[in-house]
Amino acid sequence: MLDFIKGKVSIELSGARITPLINEAMREEIVLGDIHFLEEERIRLTVLLPDFYRLVKMIRRTDIRMRILSKKGLPFLLSKMYKRKFFAIGILLFILLLMAMSSFVWRVEVEGNERIPEAKILTFAREAGVFPGQLKFRVPENEEIQHRLSARLPQASWVGFRMEGTRAVITVVEKEGIEEKQERSPGPVHLVARRKALIYDMRVEQGKPVVQVNDMVKKGQMLVSGVYGAEEGSGSDRIVGAKGKVWGEVWYDSQIVVPLEQKRKVYTGNRDTGYYPYVASRMLRLPFLYPVPFQEFETVERLHVLHLFNWRIPIGWVEEERLEMRWVKQRLTPQEAIRLGQERARADVREKIGPDGRILMEKVLQPRIDNGKVYMKVHFDVIENIAISQPILQGE
Amino acid sequence: MRKGTVNFHRRLIQWLDLPPDVTANVPRIQMVGFSQLIVENHQGVDFFSDSEIRLKADRGKIRIQGENLVIRSIFPEEIWIEGNIVEMRLVD
Structure with a gap:
């Protein structure tokens, strides 16, 4: 390897008194290698390029004739490259150009969209940092683009993004239409109570209500039947399925502990x-x-x-x-702590009742301070949709 | 090397129980298999052909005979010889 970097020259020497030359070269610390005896007064040997010129000088002083057979190694390669420098520059330029060109986004493609217009997706992609002419390393992570695009495209149920060389591909999976959605639903249903409640209001679109406003219902009790007819199981009934919302008054109790020192x-x-x-x-x-x-x-x-x-x-x-x-560290007064606890409890309850429920009344019960903490119970009176669907079991 | 120096070296070596090639300028010959011969502390090449190589040493010469002999590399204190070595003889 070192020999390759330094360069090696293979030469042929002919003439009398070659052996003294070898000895002299050896004394001058010229490293000779691969000395082959070819015939009387003719030998072949290899010498490293740095030593070669000293050896040539030594040979000049004698009447030995020298012939160069081959030159190997990096210095010769470099000199050859220097002779063909425009060719070398061309290769380098080609590689650089290829690297530069392949670090751009050249095309943005959208696949899988039928209803969402392509121009819209491309506009959102441009906002997310994907457009033709963008440097590839400035394109954000795939996940980030996917996240941003799917946030902007509610019509799509999934958005995928990937780079394929210099091509950016956005894959859109659109949400299925409403007509297809109903096909998938589990058939006609009854509406039953999700929890114990007092019926507050009913909005029945379809089906036969079996409870009335101001009735107390237990969990799992049927609220709206999906079967029309005189009597259940009489044969004259017709299964249509129930649909609607049943508002029930429900009570929640939240236990809250708020430390006075925050x-x-x-x-x-x-x-x-x-x-x-x-x-x-x-x-x-x-x-x-x-x-x-x-x-x-x-x-x-x-x-x-x-x-x-x-x-x-x-x-x-x-x-x-x-x-x-x-x-x-922040010290709260008991009043502040109670207010904070109440807010927490309210957020908790709101989480439970969903977006269409509302809180009728709230009341803080039994606040007491113990061990630097405020223990309290918050009572909520809320109205929420208590109806959940239950498939009608047929052939019973 | 003068005769007195050589004698002094020889006695020093015996007295200190050292291998002789460390101090005295005597050749140390190492042969690996049938095809490689390494001579340290040689004094130069006396004769060279593909069937015989003669090396100078402090006393006499080392004659190596064989076929297709090649000097793989040569340094001031070491020489590597390769080929089908048949015979090695120390001559005055």
Whole structure:
């Protein structure tokens, strides 16, 4: 390998008194190798290029004739390349151009859309950073684009994004139409109560109501029957399925504990950035490079990886942002604590009753302070849709 | 090397129990298999052909006979010879 870098010359020597020349060269520390005896007064040998010129000088002093057989190694390759420099520049230019050209997005394609206009998707894609002429490494992660596009396209049930070379492909799966949706529903249903409640109001679109307003219903009790007819099982009945909403008054009790002393994290606004090398999918945490100047802090790490064409080279750097933070203690008065607990309980209940429920009344019961905490019970009187569908079992 | 120096070396070697090639300028010949011969502390090539190589040493010469002999590499203190080595003889 070293010989290759230095370059090797193979020569043929002919003439009398070759052996003394070898001895002299040896004393001059010229490394000769592969000395072959060809015939009387004719030998072949190899010499490294740096020693070659000294050997030539030595040969000039004698009457030995020399013939160069071959030249091998990097110096000769380089000199040959220098002779054909325009060719070499051309190759380099070609590779550079290829790399430059392949690092752009040339085309954005949309597939799978039937109703959503392509121009609309392309506009959203442009907003997300995907458009022809964009540098490929500036295109965000696939997941991020997918997320942003599907947020902008409610008509699509799934949006996929991928890069295929210089081509960006957006795959859209559209939501199926309403007519198809009904086909999929599990057939005619009864409406039954989801929980114990007092019926407040009924909006029945289809089906036969079997309870009335101001009735108490138990969990699982039938509210609207999907069967029309005089009597169930009499044979003259007709299955149509029930549809509608039944509003029930429901009571919730929430147990809430609020500590009087609140501990919160507060960012002080001081920030500092450190960089760590990232080699072979591993982050090298060198503690002395960028020492952390903060006592308490949180870190946000961002990975930068080198890209070559489409491959991620597992070498890069990690940018670590340190945000200084502080714990802040806050003492609440009992009134404040109760209010906070009430808000929490309300958020809890709202989660349970869904978007079309509403809270009629709320009341804080039995607040008491114990061990630096406020224990309380919040009672809610809410109205929510208590009807859930239950398939009509046929052939009973 | 003068005769007195050689004698001094010889006595020093015996006294210190050292291998002779460390201090004295005597050749050290190493043969690997039938085809490779390494001579350290040689004094140069005296004669070279593909059937015989003669090396100079501090006392006399080393004559190597064989077929297709090739000097693989040659340094001031070491020489590597390859080929079908048939005979090695130390001559004055």
